[in-house]
Amino acid sequence: xxWPATPGAPAAPAALAGVRVxxxxxxxxxxxxxxxxxxxxxDVVKVERPPSAGHPGGDDTRGWGPPFLADREGRxxxxxxxxxxxxxxxxxxxxxxxxxxGRALVHRLAAGCDVLVENFKVGDMARHGLDAANMLARxxxxxxxxxxxxxxxxxxxERAGYDYxxxxxxxxxxxxxxxxxxxxxxxxxxxxxxxxxxxGMYAAxxxxxxxxxxxxxxxxxxxxxxLLDTQVAMLANLxxxxxxxxxxxxxxxxxxANIVPYQVFEAADGHLILAVGNDGQFxxxxxxxxxxxxxxxxxxxxxxxxxxxxDVLVPLLEPVLRSRTRADWLASLESAAVPxxxxxxxxxxxxxxxxxxxxxxxxxxxxxxxxxxxVSSPIRMSATPPAARHAxxxxxxxxxxxxxxxxxxxxxxxxxxxxxxx
Numbered sequence: 001x002x003w004p005a006t007p008g009a010p011a012a013p014a015a016l017a018g019v020r021v022x023x024x025x026x027x028x029x030x031x032x033x034x035x036x037x038x039x040x041x042x043d044v045v046k047v048e049r050p051p052s053a054g055h056p057g058g059d060d061t062r063g064w065g066p067p068f069l070a071d072r073e074g075r076x077x078x079x080x081x082x083x084x085x086x087x088x089x090x091x092x093x094x095x096x097x098x099x100x101x102g103r104a105l106v107h108r109l110a111a112g113c114d115v116l117v118e119n120f121k122v123g124d125m126a127r128h129g130l131d132a133a134n135m136l137a138r139x140x141x142x143x144x145x146x147x148x149x150x151x152x153x154x155x156x157x158e159r160a161g162y163d164y165x166x167x168x169x170x171x172x173x174x175x176x177x178x179x180x181x182x183x184x185x186x187x188x189x190x191x192x193x194x195x196x197x198x199x200g201m202y203a204a205x206x207x208x209x210x211x212x213x214x215x216x217x218x219x220x221x222x223x224x225x226x227l228l229d230t231q232v233a234m235l236a237n238l239x240x241x242x243x244x245x246x247x248x249x250x251x252x253x254x255x256x257a258n259i260v261p262y263q264v265f266e267a268a269d270g271h272l273i274l275a276v277g278n279d280g281q282f283x284x285x286x287x288x289x290x291x292x293x294x295x296x297x298x299x300x301x302x303x304x305x306x307x308x309x310x311d312v313l314v315p316l317l318e319p320v321l322r323s324r325t326r327a328d329w330l331a332s333l334e335s336a337a338v339p340x341x342x343x344x345x346x347x348x349x350x351x352x353x354x355x356x357x358x359x360x361x362x363x364x365x366x367x368x369x370x371x372x373x374x375v376s377s378p379i380r381m382s383a384t385p386p387a388a389r390h391a392x393x394x395x396x397x398x399x400x401x402x403x404x405x406x407x408x409x410x411x412x413x414x415x416x417x418x419x420x421x422x
Contacts, residue, residue: 005196014041015384019211023047023090023101023212024097024107024114024130024338026059028163028193029147029227030119030201031086037115039205039377039386045109045402046087048395050094050422057094058395059083066144070367074119077368077386084392086363089375091390092400093422102421103128108406114214115207121148132222142220143210145203151226161227163193170195170231175238178253199230260313261285264343265321272326275339284336289320396422 019042023034026048038044039221051057064118065080093109096102107130109118116135118125125131125146125157134146146152147162167189177188203225214220232239238249238257249257254273261282262275276282279302286295294316296302299309306313321329332341342348349355362376377386401422403413416422 002132013174014189014386014387015381016324016384019043019115020113021045021117022109023148024106024116024118024120026119028196029203029225030117031059031061032197032209033145033147033203034090034117034264034407035086035088036201036377036379038205039379041384041387042115044090045113046090046092046393047095047097047106047109048092050096050396050420052096052420054301059087059090061086069366069372071368072370079368079392079394084372084374087392088388089390090393091397091402092393093399093402094396096421097128097130099419099421101204101416101419103130105403105408105421107135107138108408109133109402110142112406113142114211115143115145117145117207121160122148122150122152136220136222140220141214141218142225143207143214145210145223145225147199147203147225147227149227151229152224156228163195163227164185164189166195166227166231171226171235171239171403175235175249175251175257177251179251182253185253188251193232194234195227195231198234199225199227202233215310217258235374255314256412257308258307259303260310261317263314265318267321267326267329268324270326271343272321272329273341273343274321275341277339281338282306283340285333286402288332288336288338289317291316291320362388364388366391367394367397 008231008335014035015023019037019045021032021042023044023046024271025031025034030074031046032058034042034044034046045104046059048058056063062080063078064082066076067081068076068080068328069081069084071077093130095105097106126134130268132146135142135144148157149166150159167176168187172194173187173189176190178185180186180375184356203223207223210221210223235242241257242248259275259277262277262385263273264271265274274285276285282300282303283292286292294313298305300306300313324332330340330342344352350361358380360376361373363371363373372391374391376388379386400410403422404410408416413422
């Protein structure tokens, strides 16, 4: 099978060609969802706040820099890397839906869309008559996805939701970071906003399922996604372990709760990851390490025994790993089919031949900079691959274009601009 080497323009129609998404979301969870849909071919219309005297307008993340994209003369454009990372393949329209005529425009757009995504606090959309109940009453085929910190129900529903807080509240920080009894021990967040990102991915999955249901029945539905729910779900095996034992796990640093040895070790000139996933791999590792006796030891022969005797085995392995260079270990372990890896910084990540071979960056034309380089979609599909078609839009770049498609003529657009609605 010929797999597409890079996420460029697909030879066949995109998987979501013909699906139109009205994106009222901002920051990360919602935009991450809609960018995924856009990569798969959906027409995503991103509705942003128009500039006003007290606000620059647009998604807040447009200004979350530095770094900012540089123009052709090397000056900051004001387009932050944060915004660029979550908004490719979208069209930007500015609409103030706190204004009655702005709300009317949102309804006009929704009438021609398949999906609406928003991530305002519970109650905010209802104040404008744009909540799921009102929108579905007027547009019954619409798939309406709400993303909030805590969901539409429950005692926390009216709280604002932030990834950092949810990582703490949802248990992730209790299992992330070095062990409390070691230097540097204590709570640690993950380096990227994983609660936001996972929620965006779950939202995309839910939207696709709802579209399939809509196509089969003719009826849209409301989707209620919460960062906290997602974070609890993403505890995965640790959550399942807790429910079996009702014993809360602690932080394990770079170790694994259920597999040993599966952690970072120090080599003679740096660090590497040793990820022994089964007993055969452990036996091969011990041969490479010159310690076949460890694989024959009853305390370490099976993974369950190695987990029980972790505090005995790991100190035996540490001086062995320190005796050779990182490159020596990586070459020897890879030859023996023992899972291992270096710990790369981002210079090394984007220079890695596998990352390059998989086309994990893409360059797109940009109206201010000439060109912008972005991380590409990781999805590979043999018939309908995703495509990076357009750079993240400038604020309001497509207002006239989109509104014209929905029958708002030039005179009406001029009137709405005079009122500050667009």
